[in-house]
Amino acid sequence: MTSLATAAGGRWIWKACRARGRGRLSCRHGRRWREKCKVAPNPAATHWRAGAERRLDRGGLRKRAARPPRLRLARLTARGEGWQLLKACCRPIVRALVLAPHSRHLPPFSRSCRPRCVPGPMADEEPAAKRRKALARLDSQAFVQSKSVYADTNGVPRSGDPPRVLHLGLTDGEIANRVVVVGHHSRAELLSSFLSPEGSEVFKLASDRGFLAYTGLYNDQRLSIVSIGMGLSMMDFFVREARAIVQGPMAIVRLGTCGCLQEWVKVGCVSVASAGSALVQRNYSHFDAPKAHAGSEPYLISDLCMPDAELTALVASSLQEALGAQKVVEGINITADSFYSSQGRADPAFTDENSVLIEKVLQRYPKAITMEMESFQLFHLARSSLPKGSIKAAAAVVNVANRPTGDVVDGEALRCAERDGGRALLQALSKLKL
Amino acid sequence: MTSLATAAGGRWIWKACRARGRGRLSCRHGRRWREKCKVAPNPAATHWRAGAERRLDRGGLRKRAARPPRLRLARLTARGEGWQLLKACCRPIVRALVLAPHSRHLPPFSRSCRPRCVPGPMADEEPAAKRRKALARLDSQAFVQSKSVYADTNGVPRSGDPPRVLHLGLTDGEIANRVVVVGHHSRAELLSSFLSPEGSEVFKLASDRGFLAYTGLYNDQRLSIVSIGMGLSMMDFFVREARAIVQGPMAIVRLGTCGCLQEWVKVGCVSVASAGSALVQRNYSHFDAPKAHAGSEPYLISDLCMPDAELTALVASSLQEALGAQKVVEGINITADSFYSSQGRADPAFTDENSVLIEKVLQRYPKAITMEMESFQLFHLARSSLPKGSIKAAAAVVNVANRPTGDVVDGEALRCAERDGGRALLQALSKLKL
Structure with missing residues (x-):
């Protein structure tokens, strides 16, 4: 299971899977992330986050992670069976993850900030996240985006703004x-x-x-x-x-x-x-x-x-x-x-x-x-x-x-x-x- | 103009454009890079590198950059009009570049290690580098790689090892x-x-x-x-x-x-x-x-x-x-x-x-x-x-x-x-x- 935290062009973009149904991604930069991903704030998030942060504190990890700006995202699985920690190294361009699906044990932080992937069973929500991504891509690429932009069904139809021909996309x-x-x-x-x-x-x-x-x-x-x-x-x-x-x-x-x-x-x-x-x-x-x-x-x-x-x-x-x-x-x-x-x-x-x-x-x-x-x-x-x-x-x-x-x-x-x-x-x- | 230093899966892969004709990429990890990219060692590289490193020393930058392992690549333009510095943050997964084409001034390092792109005219050698890359891709993808692997011209031809059908590539x-x-x-x-x-x-x-x-x-x-x-x-x-x-x-x-x-x-x-x-x-x-x-x-x-x-x-x-x-x-x-x-x-x-x-x-x-x-x-x-x-x-x-x-x-x-x-x-x- 993989989530991504990427930063491009010096600006932060947080992308992450959301747990479907019961849980949801929570992060300390939640507002910014939500704005980017157009996700409504989730009242449950605070509760889950608090739990995750308590665990971090217990391991003394939060303090270490708090060095500017290292640890940002804490995340719980959908099932509440365990929790996942998503650590994003905040070097300018970075993809770093620590994942421990379905485990109650905190994965150890790597001192060298190397990305760690702890193998574990696929969490249920990953295909859903992939699907959301694929659907979002369909949204941007599908030639029919709304009734108003796809016209001339019986001629040479175009869609979008600016109007693009349907198959070449130009x-x-x-x-x-x-x-x-x-x-x-x-x-x-x-x-x-x-x-x-x-x-x-x-x-x-x-x-x-x-x-x-x-x-x-x-x-x-x-x-x-x-x-x-x-x-x-x-x-x-x-x-x-x-x-x-x-x-x-x-x-x-x-x-x-x-x-x-x-x-x-x-x-x-x-x-x-x-x-x-x-x-x-x-x-x-x-x-x-x-x-x-x-x-x-x-x-x-x-x-x-x-x-x-x-x-x-x-x-x-x-x-x-x-x-x-x-x-x-x-x-x-x-x-x-x-x-x-x-x-x-x-x-x-x-x-x-x-x-x-x-x-x-x-x-x-x-x-x-x-x-x-x-x-x-x-x-x-x-x-x-x-x-x-x-x-x-x-x-x-x-x-x-x-x-x-x-x-x-x-x-x-x-x-x-x-x-x-x-x-x-x-x-x-x-x-x-x- | 963009060169890339990428590391994937914890292993280093250095890729960079080489200056065509007069200059060439030089790097302190030259052997490894050359092995990866299958490039013959260039005697001119040592000379150019020494010059680049002197400049770095003068700015006190090399020391800072030398913190393990930050600055690796120095590169000169093909024309010798100026020089470019290619800095690759050596965090495990990274793409970072500093470019200052056609300038004699060293671009200041960003304290936060953010990638900087100083706009400049396109260097001559970029299309050639692109072409080499495209040709290399053709090499790996062209359905005809050598006489021995493309057979059955009048049946259902395959190529490569394992033999792949020509158009689906499977x-x-x-x-x-x-x-x-x-x-x-x-x-x-x-x-x-x-x-x-x-x-x-x-x-x-x-x-x-x-x-x-x-x-x-x-x-x-x-x-x-x-x-x-x-x-x-x-x-x-x-x-x-x-x-x-x-x-x-x-x-x-x-x-x-x-x-x-x-x-x-x-x-x-x-x-x-x-x-x-x-x-x-x-x-x-x-x-x-x-x-x-x-x-x-x-x-x-x-x-x-x-x-x-x-x-x-x-x-x-x-x-x-x-x-x-x-x-x-x-x-x-x-x-x-x-x-x-x-x-x-x-x-x-x-x-x-x-x-x-x-x-x-x-x-x-x-x-x-x-x-x-x-x-x-x-x-x-x-x-x-x-x-x-x-x-x-x-x-x-x-x-x-x-x-x-x-x-x-x-x-x-x-x-x-x-x-x-x-x-x-x-x-x-x-x-x-x-």
Whole structure:
């Protein structure tokens, strides 16, 4: 069982579990703590505190603890079976605890003020305290906080003050017109280290739905890097909600990872989808009602959707400059709606009927070089944007695995491609005239 | 600019930015720090340290600081323009810094040992240090670490030791056969507070791709709670990778949020998809090549896919018990591949042609009550699982918005539904015979 007493920025913040039901936390700085935690004063607290202090006195501990300001909190369990002593070392930044749940014996103070955790059975109230914390976090993050702030149910809803889009958790101006979109949080973090801050530091926001956004300056241009997770829907969330909070034209470049479909493409290369992207989708009806859809294909392969030509050329040339021409390939991308079934991977735990899928894809698009999960959606939404051409899109992906040969990139080459390739994309975006 | 000196679990860990190029971090506990950080010893360090210590002596500060063990680190900027003093209070758990970038004046020590941050221009080397940190994180998290550990490119690939599935980041046994799947990280955290730990604490793992998993015990049954983000693809990742690391039959229940399509369904109610789920997909061809696909529908509506009857009944009865019968509704769920276009939301920034979509959906499924983004995929994959019936699936969603009336749930009711509804699902899963 753990409670925390933390001090941040030189100001005291007391946080502690409260006993649920019968007992309650009591502390000598009770008012301040209660104000911070918005807890009503508890008449029972005085009684419990008095008892705890008597015990402290008996052990001569209170005197020692009273040296400025060492011992502050005394706490009783909910059951009244024993008591817990929570000692917070009052060094400027500190987390220190002494806990002895369900014990009538006072845990000895450590002279060196080291935190001591005396193991004991979990007290009943700990999960409750965790839950309160989690609920408080829900309160601050839940997209619906009150009736008045969540509006436009049938449009692009926002909540809070300032009004934030529901899933990215961002508000107007928090991301830039020029964005690099990635799938890994750590890749976003890596690329954010190339940004310089607009104010005191690079803007960062992690949403409760798994998005992570950074905004700063690169080559004096305002730029954002957003990690969006994976799949068509996550890209849809990103493009639509970003569009709702950005004024003027936008340019979005994806930096992803992919498997490659051609034996001659080396792992560690970066592929640019300059010849467009096609979508492979699982045909759910074929599987769910095989009789009704007899003869239907298990997977549907779409027409090509093209990226923005100018931005794509800029991305390709910038990558060639950064990585060398032999490390950059161009061609058709395939976007699949699953990493497994629609990419022809064999999984004996599911009915997939995908053993000849890759062949079929290559029959239709012999120049397809890469297979991943987001580029088509990005291109499609950019082409569907209004006014026409208001979103420019391009995509580059690091080839991490060669599907025909089974080759896999090694860690060093992957990191180089991510770091230098990512920087090249920032460069390309900063050069683009919007 | 910030460096950190942290000590965790009673053991010292020194972390600090190193000046790039000319200067380097120097510290009196250099060997230990270097071992920890795997940094080669720097011959220049001794020289710089001597200078820094002379200055400290001059101010009489070293003596005061030398009281066991207070001042440890002295550091120079990369430019040699001035120097920075990094003071780490050596209390067992501590983060303390004194920084004075680009200043020749020693920042006064605070008697109370409070951390001081003297504002100054960002030093050049900070982004590089950040980058190193980010790269180190990529090293530990990137799914491809070396050729030898990433295998089965055309199956269900794993990497690392122990071998972890690529996107969830989990390995065998880290999640249970019984899983509650949610979309919010904070909801997962809330529900995890109902679990009791198997060992010293509830298992928790956040993957680099936005998944967050908890495993523990509920009613003496092993149970997991996983936050998966949103959309068909994220559900696909979850079900397939979870299946790969769990032995024996599985039961998965989704606890989501949704908009509801019927005026009579109150917000704050929980809907159980007992009559199945249908999928609404954007017909990309209709938009990308309108001439070639003239007359095609902009959105495709699938047949119904059914959940597991036994688990669904258990979920419904458990919810009724926890929330009261009037707060639980049953019916058909609609899963959409977008929160915006395929759910009939109006967004003037994109061509969507979805103004009559909801009507069409209700024409085909008059009893459809909810619209969200994952349940269909869960049911579909459960039905596609081999051996047949090895995955049982059910779904319950909190109605947060009534689409016809525009009503929105308030924060309190939402939290209650998440907390009590979530607990009811844990209860149902723990009762199921697998």
